[in-house]
Amino acid sequence: MPFNFIQMSDPQFGMYASVSSYSEEEVEERRQRGILMRKASEPIIGFADETRLYTRAIDKANSLKPDFVVVCGDMIHHTGDDAEIAELFRITDMLDESIPIHWVSGNHDVGESPTSESIALYRQKFGADNYSFDHADCHFTVINSSVASDPSNVPNEWDRIVQFLGDDLAAARRAGAQHLVLLVHHPLFNERADEGEGYFTIPPERRDVIMGILRDNEASAVFAGHMHRNNYANDGKLLMITTGAVGYPLGSDPSGVRLVTVDESAITHRYYPLAEPPM
Numbered sequence: 001m002p003f004n005f006i007q008m009s010d011p012q013f014g015m016y017a018s019v020s021s022y023s024e025e026e027v028e029e030r031r032q033r034g035i036l037m038r039k040a041s042e043p044i045i046g047f048a049d050e051t052r053l054y055t056r057a058i059d060k061a062n063s064l065k066p067d068f069v070v071v072c073g074d075m076i077h078h079t080g081d082d083a084e085i086a087e088l089f090r091i092t093d094m095l096d097e098s099i100p101i102h103w104v105s106g107n108h109d110v111g112e113s114p115t116s117e118s119i120a121l122y123r124q125k126f127g128a129d130n131y132s133f134d135h136a137d138c139h140f141t142v143i144n145s146s147v148a149s150d151p152s153n154v155p156n157e158w159d160r161i162v163q164f165l166g167d168d169l170a171a172a173r174r175a176g177a178q179h180l181v182l183l184v185h186h187p188l189f190n191e192r193a194d195e196g197e198g199y200f201t202i203p204p205e206r207r208d209v210i211m212g213i214l215r216d217n218e219a220s221a222v223f224a225g226h227m228h229r230n231n232y233a234n235d236g237k238l239l240m241i242t243t244g245a246v247g248y249p250l251g252s253d254p255s256g257v258r259l260v261t262v263d264e265s266a267i268t269h270r271y272y273p274l275a276e277p278p279m
């Protein structure tokens, strides 16, 4: 310590084309809910926008030289789409080979209501969806928050996550980790841990279970994505940091990545927009 890592989220290959097919009414209906989509001037085919933005995100990582990169979900838009995954991995290969990359599953990667089949396909393509790793006396835990969002098809997966999270954080605490950090796709909450149901957040019933484990083990921070805009909140000393998209923005924050600095006393962070290069 100290060390840096980069958090990215939602490169979401395929989203620009998908959104470009929305009607004026569909765009307006989402804007009413605070989801700031823009009517495309013409239909988009392919994923040139995602390629440009994710390439810039990887370039940014190569220049900032973090200890590792984490991508907090929605790597692709259409669950299991081979072309989207191939393009994601083609660009990921440009990341300096000394920088490890960790994947977190998002709702577009495993489906809004994950099934054992969609989770199995994800594991085949990206590896485990629930796992942890250590770096410089800090412990990072990744869970499949789409299961926490809707476990109806896979109740056993939710039970496994609760068991895993409790055991994993307690073991890291016993081992003397300086910081415990949770990496997820869905934010746990927007403003307060006791707020009601929200469009983007984990429902209170299961949020409370996760929060209980985080509080019991004095976790330092949760990093999430999914909202395609930045949002910052806390629960006592626990930071709840939601990071805007590498891909299509749904708020006023531009596409970007977050550089996080960890030292013994604090976790600090800064959002780097993926600005257009000078003409």
Ligand SMILES: [Fe+2]
Binding pocket: 074, 106, 107, 108, 185, 225, 226, 227
């Ligand atoms: Fe998402």
